Amino acid sequence: xxxxxxxxxxxxxxxxxxxxxxxxERTVVIDPGHGGLETGxxxxxxxxxxxxTLSISLKLKALIEKEMGFEVVLTRDRDLDxxxxxxSAIANNHKAALFISIHANGAVQKKAAGSETFxxxxxxxxxxxxxxxxxxxxxxxxxxxxxxxxxxxxxxxLWDMAQNAYIKQSSRLAELVQGELDAMLGxxxxxxxxxxxxxxxxxxxxxxxxxxxxxxxxxEEQKLASxxxxxxxxxxxxxxxxxxxxxxx
Amino acid sequence: xxxxxxRKGKITGPALVLSGLALVLLVLVIVxxxxxxxxxVKHFVDANIPKSPETPGGRPATRTVTLFxxxxxxxxLHKETREVLAGPTEADEAERALAELVRGSExxxxxxxxxxxxxxxxxxxxxxxxxxxxxxxxxxxxxxxxTSELAAVYxxxxxxxxxxKSVKKVVLTVEGAERETLxxxxxxxxxxxxxxxxxxx
Numbered sequence: 001x002x003x004x005x006x007x008x009x010x011x012x013x014x015x016x017x018x019x020x021x022x023x024x025e026r027t028v029v030i031d032p033g034h035g036g037l038e039t040g041x042x043x044x045x046x047x048x049x050x051x052x053t054l055s056i057s058l059k060l061k062a063l064i065e066k067e068m069g070f071e072v073v074l075t076r077d078r079d080l081d082x083x084x085x086x087x088s089a090i091a092n093n094h095k096a097a098l099f100i101s102i103h104a105n106g107a108v109q110k111k112a113a114g115s116e117t118f119x120x121x122x123x124x125x126x127x128x129x130x131x132x133x134x135x136x137x138x139x140x141x142x143x144x145x146x147x148x149x150x151x152x153x154x155x156x157x158l159w160d161m162a163q164n165a166y167i168k169q170s171s172r173l174a175e176l177v178q179g180e181l182d183a184m185l186g187x188x189x190x191x192x193x194x195x196x197x198x199x200x201x202x203x204x205x206x207x208x209x210x211x212x213x214x215x216x217x218x219x220e221e222q223k224l225a226s227x228x229x230x231x232x233x234x235x236x237x238x239x240x241x242x243x244x245x246x247x248x249x
Numbered sequence: 250x251x252x253x254x255x256r257k258g259k260i261t262g263p264a265l266v267l268s269g270l271a272l273v274l275l276v277l278v279i280v281x282x283x284x285x286x287x288x289x290v291k292h293f294v295d296a297n298i299p300k301s302p303e304t305p306g307g308r309p310a311t312r313t314v315t316l317f318x319x320x321x322x323x324x325x326l327h328k329e330t331r332e333v334l335a336g337p338t339e340a341d342e343a344e345r346a347l348a349e350l351v352r353g354s355e356x357x358x359x360x361x362x363x364x365x366x367x368x369x370x371x372x373x374x375x376x377x378x379x380x381x382x383x384x385x386x387x388x389x390x391x392x393x394x395x396t397s398e399l400a401a402v403y404x405x406x407x408x409x410x411x412x413x414k415s416v417k418k419v420v421l422t423v424e425g426a427e428r429e430t431l432x433x434x435x436x437x438x439x440x441x442x443x444x445x446x447x448x449x450x
Contacts, residue, residue: 034433041394041432049394084429103434106394108319108359118395195399198429198436211395 027071028064028241029096031199032057033103033209036081041106043221049104050079052224056212057102059234067238068245070097088202092162098173098244099207100237101199104224106216113217114188115233117178118209119170120163120201121194162204169206176247177208177240184236185229187213187220206244210237310335314346314412317404317448318358324396325449326404327358339413343371343379350408361397361404363390369425371409377417378440379409385424393432402435403444410443418442 032053034040040049054076061072073094075087091099105112163170174192182189190211200207212233213220223229312335317326333345347368353360367384374380391397406419418440422428428437 038433039392041397042392049392084433103395105396106392107324107396108361108391108400109321109324111321112324112396195395195434196436196439196441197395197434198438199434201436209395214394214396216394216397 029091031101043215101209104215105211116190180236361400
C-alpha cells in the first residue's frame, strides 16, 4: 500500500514537473544558508556562515538580474530564521527554474580548504529507486493516467521526493558551477559531491548547494569575509548558471 | 527505639538478637529511601554487573569494535579498533561502541562528535533499523558546516552498520524526538545507509 502511494506520488510529481515548465518568465531562487538564531558554522575571527551566505547571495542576485533578465527570489534577504520546508516551498511556489543554496563550509580539521558543490544523494530504499527508474523511462505514458484528486499525505510524499526527479540535471548544474568556482577562486577544488541535504530534498527543479570555502580555516575565513572574494564566488556561480542554460536543460 | 532502650540495660541473649534485627531493618529503610528513582538503581546494576558471558578466568567477555574518526590531513573517516564489554544484546554493545566513539580516539585522530554528547539509547528493530538517541549536546556542542555535519552523522552510522550484523540502516534522534538536522545541513528525517565512500582505505 505504501509502495502504491509512493508510486502515485511520483506520478503526480511528473505531472507537476510538466506543468511547471511553461515558457513564461523564469525565476531563479537563491537560498542564503542559515539565518537568525541558526548561525551555521563559525570562524575563529568571529565571522558567521549566515552573514557570508547572505552577502554572496545578494551579489549573485544583482548579477543575474542585470545580466540575464531572470527574476530572482531570495529565501531570505535579511538575518532571519527560515525553516527548511519554507525554503523549498518558496522555490516551488515561484515555479523556479533553478535553485541555488549558498553556504560556507566547516570541518573539524583546521586545514580543510577549498570549494565544492553538492547535489542531492538518493537516500532511497531499493523499492523507491526501482519505482523512480521505471517512472523515468515511462513518464509520458503515465502522465495521462493521474488522478487529479490528491490528499495531504500524498502531497507530503510528493514534495518529500521532489528533487529525485531532477538528479541528472542537478548533477550537470553542479559540475558546471564547480568548474567555474575552480577556475575563478584559486583555491582547492574539492569537486562535486552528493549528500542527503535537507534543503534540497523538496525542491522541484534542478538544485545545488555551493560551499564556497571553509570558514573553519582561518585563511579561508578571511577570504570569505572579503568583498573581493564574495564577488568572485557570485561571478563564478553566475557563469556556471549561464553555461548550464546555454547548453540546454 | 526498643533496641536502644534495651541496649542501655543488661544485654541479654534475646535482646542482642532483637537489636540486630532492628539494625538490619534500619539499614534497609535507609537504603530504600536514599536509593532514589528505580532508574538510577537500574543504571548502577547495568554498568557494573553486566549479565554478559564470562571468560574462564572470571573476567567479563569483551568484543572488538571498529570506530570511525576524522583525521587532520584529509576529510575521510579513519578506523580505530577498541574493546567493549560484550552482551547481553547487540543494542547494549552498540551503546558502548558509540560511547567510545564520543570519548574519542586513542591514536590522535579527531573526534567527529562533540565530546559532551551522551548516547541515551540505541534500539534495534527486527527490520534492521537502528534508532540512535543522542543528548542535545550533539547538536549544540558544535557549529556544524556541511563537512563536519556529514562526518558526525556518518561516523555514527558507519560505526553501527560496520560492527553489528543486525543493523542495516540508522535513524538519529535527539533527546527522544525526531529532529530535522543537527546544524542546518544533513536530513535526519530519513534513515541512513552507511557510506563507506567516506572511509579511508
